[in-house]
Amino acid sequence: MEKVLELVSECGTLSYLLLFAYCALKSGTLPLFAGYAAQAGALPVGLTDMTWHRFTGLNAASADLWMALMVGAGYLFGASIEQAVKSGWTAWNMALLGVFLLLFFLAWWRVGRPADVRNSGL
Known part of the structure; x- marks a missing residue:
């Protein structure tokens, strides 16, 4: 700094x-x-x-x-x-970014699947 x-x-x-x-x-x-x-x-x-x-x-x-x-x-x-x-703020920010990206990917994957696959519980 x-x-x-x-x-x-x-x-x-x-x-x-x-x-x-x-x-x-x-x-x-x-x-x-x-x-x-x-x-x-x-x-x-x-x-x-x-x-x-x-x-x-x-x-x-x-x-x-x-x-x-x-x-x-x-x-x-x-x-x-x-x-x-x-x-170590940078490490903390990178960890939070990783959590955000993981949650974003999971939400995108869940919403992006066809409705019949989502409703079957897969």
């Missing part, structure tokens, strides 16, 4: 540009496709009746709220997060 902080300190303004680029590349396509799906009438919950102005405004507001919550949590709980990372 100290090396990351040193790197951020050394890079200065470049750190902000890299963070912006990473966030834009990582999550920029999802809102784009969500907007397209709403425009095409492919989404549930009434988004097809929403104007693109309203959708864009709500999307921007939700992104701002999410950013404020995540940055605020990092600021408030930074020392705790650092301790968690040092004490």
